[in-house]
Amino acid sequence: MAKANKEVLYGLYDDEEVLLEAVHKAQEEHLEIMDVFTPFPVHGLDHALHLSESRLHIAGFIFGAIGTLTAFLFMTWVFTRDWPIIFGGKPYFSAPAFIPITFELTVLFSAIGMVVSFYTVCGMSPGTVNPTLDDRITDNKFCIAFDTTNADATISDQLRAFFSSTGASEVNVKTI
Amino acid sequence: MSAVVSPIRDPLIEGGKTYGQITEDICSPTERVPSLAWTVAFIIAVLGLGLYVFTVVWTIFYGIGSWNLNRTIGWGWDITNFVWWIGIGHAGTLISAILLLFRQKWRTGVNRAAEAMTIFAVVCAGQFPLIHMGRLWLGFFIFPYPNTRGPLWVNFNSPLLWDVFAISTYFTVSLLFWYTGLVPDFATLRDRSKGIRRKLYNTVSFGWTGAAKHWQRFESLSLVLAGLSTPLVLSVHTIVSFDFATSVIPGWHTTIFPPYFVAGAIFSGFAMVLTLMLITRKVLKLEQYITLAHIESMNKVILVTGTIVGVAYLTELFIAWYSGYLYEQYAFYNRVLGPYWWSYVGMMACNVLSPQIFWVKKFRRSITITFVMSIFVNIGMWFERFVIIATTLARDYIPSSWSYYTPTWVEIGIFIGTLGLFFTLYLIFTRVAPVVAVAEVKSILKTAGDQYVGPNAKHQHETETAKTASH
Numbered sequence: 335m336a337k338a339n340k341e342v343l344y345g346l347y348d349d350e351e352v353l354l355e356a357v358h359k360a361q362e363e364h365l366e367i368m369d370v371f372t373p374f375p376v377h378g379l380d381h382a383l384h385l386s387e388s389r390l391h392i393a394g395f396i397f398g399a400i401g402t403l404t405a406f407l408f409m410t411w412v413f414t415r416d417w418p419i420i421f422g423g424k425p426y427f428s429a430p431a432f433i434p435i436t437f438e439l440t441v442l443f444s445a446i447g448m449v450v451s452f453y454t455v456c457g458m459s460p461g462t463v464n465p466t467l468d469d470r471i472t473d474n475k476f477c478i479a480f481d482t483t484n485a486d487a488t489i490s491d492q493l494r495a496f497f498s499s500t501g502a503s504e505v506n507v508k509t510i
Numbered sequence: 511m512s513a514v515v516s517p518i519r520d521p522l523i524e525g526g527k528t529y530g531q532i533t534e535d536i537c538s539p540t541e542r543v544p545s546l547a548w549t550v551a552f553i554i555a556v557l558g559l560g561l562y563v564f565t566v567v568w569t570i571f572y573g574i575g576s577w578n579l580n581r582t583i584g585w586g587w588d589i590t591n592f593v594w595w596i597g598i599g600h601a602g603t604l605i606s607a608i609l610l611l612f613r614q615k616w617r618t619g620v621n622r623a624a625e626a627m628t629i630f631a632v633v634c635a636g637q638f639p640l641i642h643m644g645r646l647w648l649g650f651f652i653f654p655y656p657n658t659r660g661p662l663w664v665n666f667n668s669p670l671l672w673d674v675f676a677i678s679t680y681f682t683v684s685l686l687f688w689y690t691g692l693v694p695d696f697a698t699l700r701d702r703s704k705g706i707r708r709k710l711y712n713t714v715s716f717g718w719t720g721a722a723k724h725w726q727r728f729e730s731l732s733l734v735l736a737g738l739s740t741p742l743v744l745s746v747h748t749i750v751s752f753d754f755a756t757s758v759i760p761g762w763h764t765t766i767f768p769p770y771f772v773a774g775a776i777f778s779g780f781a782m783v784l785t786l787m788l789i790t791r792k793v794l795k796l797e798q799y800i801t802l803a804h805i806e807s808m809n810k811v812i813l814v815t816g817t818i819v820g821v822a823y824l825t826e827l828f829i830a831w832y833s834g835y836l837y838e839q840y841a842f843y844n845r846v847l848g849p850y851w852w853s854y855v856g857m858m859a860c861n862v863l864s865p866q867i868f869w870v871k872k873f874r875r876s877i878t879i880t881f882v883m884s885i886f887v888n889i890g891m892w893f894e895r896f897v898i899i900a901t902t903l904a905r906d907y908i909p910s911s912w913s914y915y916t917p918t919w920v921e922i923g924i925f926i927g928t929l930g931l932f933f934t935l936y937l938i939f940t941r942v943a944p945v946v947a948v949a950e951v952k953s954i955l956k957t958a959g960d961q962y963v964g965p966n967a968k969h970q971h972e973t974e975t976a977k978t979a980s981h
Contacts, residue, residue, distance in 0.1 A: 350956075369721050369722065369723075370721070370722040371719060371720040371721055371722070372720055372722065372725065373529065373533075373694075373698070373720060373949060373952060374694075374725075374949040374950070374952040374953040375725040375726070375728065375729050375949070375953060376722075376725070376953075377953075379722050379725070379726075380722060380723075380725075380726045383722055385722065385723055385726055387730075388726050388727045388730040390727055390730045390731055390734065391730060391733075391734050394734045394738075398738075408654075409666045412654075412663045412666065413666065416661075416663070417660055417661075417662060417663060419665075421665065421667045422667075424667070428667055431666065431667040432666060434669075434672040434675070434676065434745070434749055434752075435666055435671070435672055435675045437741075437745060438672075438675040438676050438679040438742075438745065439675065439679070441679055441683060441738050441741070441742045442678075442679040442682060442683065444734075444738055445682070445683040445686055445687075445735060445738055446682065446686065448731055448734060448735065449686045449690060449731070449735075452690070452727055452728070452731045453716060455727065456723075456724045456727060457717075458693075458716035458717050458718065458724075459716055459717070460713050460714070460716055461712075461713045461717075462716055462717030463712060463717055464717040464718075464719050466701070466719055469701035469702070470701070471701070471719075471720050472694070472697045472698040472700075472701045472718075472720055473529065473530060473533045473698060473701065473702070474528065474529035474530040474533060
């Protein structure tokens with residue numbers, strides 16, 4: 335399904351502290367921010383935007399637990415059911431010797447699971463072309479974007495006034 | 511930014527950089543025609559890689575008999591090189607994961623290159639267990655897979671199999687961690703370029719946009735991956751040491767091996783990071799990002815880990831004497847005064863004595879001395895593994911089996927060849943990716959740039975005012 339094009343009004347800031355102030359002000363004025371783009375993670379931005387905490391670490395825990403169980407149960411099955419062999423007179427179920435591999439697979443499952451989840455929820459994959467507003471956003475500009483597809487002139491003016499009052503260095507419109 | 515910074519901390523970014531300048535300085539080397547120095551280095555590295563391919567093909571064609579291994583010396587340069595390379599890898603993970611958990615800002619200047627080093631070192635290390643089995647084409651036997659022999663499974667109780675899992679997990683997790691960190695920087699390169707180059711970097715940057723939610727997830731992911739990598743890196747060299755420690759060979763069968771191997775790994779890894787960084791910062795003109803403060807911090811780590819390793823060496827000698835066990839005592843007598851005494855002396859001189867000069871601040875901040883020391887430590891740590899492996903195996907329980915081991919040209923060729931492999935990969939990396947983590951350096955600019963902190967800070971007052979205003 336082709337996504338409908340959106341008209342985006344965005345302002346570029348030169349400094350992350352100015353950006354944070356602007357985000358706070360936008361929240362006070364109840365302006366609906368579409369998204370904020372920055373060249374590096376800005377401390378406190380997620381709180382300012384009232385973003386809920388990422389749940390990736392929960393995914394990491396679940397994947398890790400799957401790894402733990404897979405490794406430990408598999409080795410137990412192999413050495414007690416499928417093909418029991420005595421190694422150095424030790425019992426078939428020699429749990430302490432299973433710990434290193436169990437640990438490694440816990441880490442492996444957790445890491446792979448989390449990374450795959452991260453790219454999936456962010457909608458990223460090799461070759462994905464996500465529309466970008468400005469090439470300088472990954473360099474030195476901090477961007478606040480508003481969706482103005484269905485906005486009338488009053489709202490656009492209000493947003494432009496907001497940008498000029500909060501110190502945006504540039505304001506542009508782009509259809510993405 | 512509201513982080514509190516001690517005024518006596520050295521700035522980590524010099525030259526009063528702006529965000530734009532940081533992007534330009536770090537990204538532009540990948541956009542220029544390679545310099546003469548790079549080209550010459552690359553040709554030499556590729557020749558080394560050629561030697562590697564030649565000697566490995568020779569080994570496979572003529573068999574392991576083309577090496578000088580004998581009864582009782584079943585491990586020689588092969589496993590020495592394996593442990594040496596895997597140890598080198600550890601510094602990259604230490605810098606990117608453990609220092610991230612400790613919130614050490616100087617990490618940002620060197621973590622990207624150090625982690626690249628980790629991955630390439632693990633690639634080199636991984637070669638040795640495979641080729642030393644002799645039948646490379648049966649290498650997949652080390653993995654438990656359903657087979658037609660029963661299925662007959664691998665021995666999950668064997669430390670050699672633990673190694674297989676530890677190293678493959680370590681390689682995979684390091685690669686994922688490193689690549690995830692690279693994605694935003696690849697996006698920076700993408701947005702600076704046009705045409706085919708832009709398409710290429712868009713593919714590898716996975717369509718990164720820099721949205722606030724993505725950054726939040728990115729930070730959460732980095733933190734958890736760091737938390738996973740930290741015990742992982744400690745487990746890897748612990749398990750490598752189990753290859754020795756769980757055997758019943760005097761001199762190997764010791765409980766001190768895991769911590770001693772981990773400290774040695776970090777020690778040798780930092781030496782290799784310094785060797786690479788000192789050249790990289792000079793050639794790519796990144797002296798303002800990899801500063802003397804970074805070098806001094808790394809030299810402190812070298813001093814600490816070198817001294818830990820030294821304590822371990824002395825503890826081993828003491829325990830051998832104190833055990834009252836004849837074979838253990840002989841093993842250590844033989845290590846120090848036996849036919850391989852020269853490698854023990856080399857190990858002690860390079861690993862324990864020479865790093866002590868880093869108690870002096872002037873030496874810690876001297877580039878020449880640091881470079882020479884980093885080479886010393888690399889050599890010393892190679893000797894350490896050689897001492898543990900060869901001297902022990904050359905003198906086993908039956909004096910009639912005693913022998914002496916010297917490598918053949920094939921074994922030497924394989925070792926030099928892996929250096930070629932390593933530097934080929936590293937040199938390609940410096941051409942295609944930013945060698946310093948661009949986004950991470952930008953995120954510490956306000957707390958570590960020399961216009962904000964340190965003796966030349968100009969914006970101190972402004973930042974203070976801004977802070978008060980924002981409260």
